[in-house]
Amino acid sequence: MAGYREIVRTPGVLRIIAAQLAARFPNGMTSLAILLHIEQITGSYGAAGIVLAATSIGQALSGPVTTRLMGRFGMRQxxxxxxxxxxxxxxxxxxxIVPLAVYVVLGFIAGFATPPVLASARTIYPKLVTSRQLTTLYSLDASLQELIWIIAPVLITFTATQIGTTQGLLLVVAILISGGAWFILSPEVGRVRIPPSKRAFGKVLTRPPILLATIIGFLFIGSFAAVxxxxxxxxNHEGVESGVVLAVFSIGSLVGGFAFGHLPMGPWAMARRLSVVAVGLALASVWVNVWWISGWLFVAGIGIAPALAVGSAITTASVKFSDTAEAFGWTGTGQLIGAAVGSAVAGFLIDLTGGPTASYWAATALCALALVVAVLFVGYMPDLRERGAAPLPDTDVIRTVSP
Structure with missing residues (x-):
C-alpha cells in the first residue's frame, strides 16, 4: 500500500483519477437507462435491444477514430x-417520441460520440509518474473503476424505476456534462499534448503486444458479459440477489486490485492473473446457488483489476507516446465487441437450454481462451519488472503548454 500512497501524493494524480472516474461514471448507467427508456416507450425489450446494439456498434467504431483525432486536434477539443x-x-x-429507426440512429450517434476519457487518462498517466510507478498507477485506476460498476447500475435502476426513465436519461446527461467538464478543465488535460502519429491508421495493431491486449481484452470482457x-x-425473479451477486463480483476485483495489482509485471503476469479468474468462474459454474456463486465470483474478481492493469501497462509500454491514445482506442474496441459477443452467446445458450448453467460455462470458456492466448504467446509479452511501462520515445519533441 505504500506504493499507492506515494502515487496519490504526486501532484495532479489524485485530481486526474477522480475527474476521469466522474467523467466515466455514465458508462455504468447509459446502457441500462436506454434499455429501460426504450422498453417503456415501445413496450418491447427486443426494440430496446436493437437500440442498445446500435449504441454498442457506435462505441466500438469510435474508439480508434476519436483517439486518433486527439493527436491532430488536441484532447480538450x-x-x-x-x-x-x-x-x-x-x-x-x-x-x-419517434419511430424506432430514429432511436436507433440516436443510439448510434450517442455511442459513436462517447467521450474517449479512458484513453485520454491513460495517455496522461505516463506524464505524471515515473516509469516504475506507472504499473502501480494502472492497478489503482483499474481497481477504482470498479466503484462505477458497483454504484452506477444501482443508481440508474432506482432512478428509472422509481422516478421515471426520462429522468434517468437526464441524470446520465447531467453526470456526463458535469463529470466531463471536470475532466476536460483539469490542468493535466490541457498541459499534455499528443504529437500527431506518423504511422498509418491501425498500424499499431501490427505490434504483437497491442494485438494480444486487444484479443485478450475481447475474450476477457466477453466472459464478464456472459457472467x-x-x-x-x-x-430472474429475485432482482435483489442479482444485484448483490454482481456487486460481490466487482468488490472482489476492487480487493484484488489493491492487494495484488502493484506486483511486478513480468511476461507471465497476465497468465497468472487470468488463471485466478478462470478458476473462480469454473468453480462458480458447478452449482447454481446464491452463496456458492457469490463466493466463487468474489474469488474470480480478485484477478480482474490486476489483469486489466497488465493490459494497460503492456499497451503503454509497446508503442510510442504519439500512438498511445489510438492503441487504447483499439483495445477498448476489442473489449466492447467482446462484451456484445459474450452477452449474445450467453443469451442464446440460456434460451436454448432453458437455464443459465451452460452460459456460466461459456463465460468460463471465454476466460480460459484468454488464458490460453496469454500462455501461448507469452514470448511477445514485455517484461516490465525493470523498465517500467513508459511509452517508447518519440523522435519529435513533445510540447507542453499551460492550460
Missing part, C-alpha cells in the same frame, strides 16, 4: 465536441 454530441443525442432520446447475463437469468 475532441473531448468537448464528443461530450456535447453525446449529451445532445441522449437528450433527444429522452424527450422525442452478467448468467446471473440475471439465475435470479
Amino acid at each position: 475532441v473531448l468537448t465536441v464528443t461530450t456535447a454530441i453525446c449529451a445532445a443525442a441522449l437528450l433527444a432520446m429522452a424527450f422525442l 452478467e447475463a448468467s446471473v440475471v437469468a439465475t435470479f
Whole structure:
C-alpha cells in the first residue's frame, strides 16, 4: 500500500483519477437507462435491444477514430465536441417520441460520440509518474473503476424505476456534462499534448503486444458479459440477489486490485492473473446457488483489476507516446465487441437450454481462451519488472503548454 500512497501524493494524480472516474461514471448507467427508456416507450425489450446494439456498434467504431483525432486536434477539443454530441443525442432520446429507426440512429450517434476519457487518462498517466510507478498507477485506476460498476447500475435502476426513465436519461446527461467538464478543465488535460502519429491508421495493431491486449481484452470482457447475463437469468425473479451477486463480483476485483495489482509485471503476469479468474468462474459454474456463486465470483474478481492493469501497462509500454491514445482506442474496441459477443452467446445458450448453467460455462470458456492466448504467446509479452511501462520515445519533441 505504500506504493499507492506515494502515487496519490504526486501532484495532479489524485485530481486526474477522480475527474476521469466522474467523467466515466455514465458508462455504468447509459446502457441500462436506454434499455429501460426504450422498453417503456415501445413496450418491447427486443426494440430496446436493437437500440442498445446500435449504441454498442457506435462505441466500438469510435474508439480508434476519436483517439486518433486527439493527436491532430488536441484532447480538450475532441473531448468537448464528443461530450456535447453525446449529451445532445441522449437528450433527444429522452424527450422525442419517434419511430424506432430514429432511436436507433440516436443510439448510434450517442455511442459513436462517447467521450474517449479512458484513453485520454491513460495517455496522461505516463506524464505524471515515473516509469516504475506507472504499473502501480494502472492497478489503482483499474481497481477504482470498479466503484462505477458497483454504484452506477444501482443508481440508474432506482432512478428509472422509481422516478421515471426520462429522468434517468437526464441524470446520465447531467453526470456526463458535469463529470466531463471536470475532466476536460483539469490542468493535466490541457498541459499534455499528443504529437500527431506518423504511422498509418491501425498500424499499431501490427505490434504483437497491442494485438494480444486487444484479443485478450475481447475474450476477457466477453466472459464478464456472459457472467452478467448468467446471473440475471439465475435470479430472474429475485432482482435483489442479482444485484448483490454482481456487486460481490466487482468488490472482489476492487480487493484484488489493491492487494495484488502493484506486483511486478513480468511476461507471465497476465497468465497468472487470468488463471485466478478462470478458476473462480469454473468453480462458480458447478452449482447454481446464491452463496456458492457469490463466493466463487468474489474469488474470480480478485484477478480482474490486476489483469486489466497488465493490459494497460503492456499497451503503454509497446508503442510510442504519439500512438498511445489510438492503441487504447483499439483495445477498448476489442473489449466492447467482446462484451456484445459474450452477452449474445450467453443469451442464446440460456434460451436454448432453458437455464443459465451452460452460459456460466461459456463465460468460463471465454476466460480460459484468454488464458490460453496469454500462455501461448507469452514470448511477445514485455517484461516490465525493470523498465517500467513508459511509452517508447518519440523522435519529435513533445510540447507542453499551460492550460
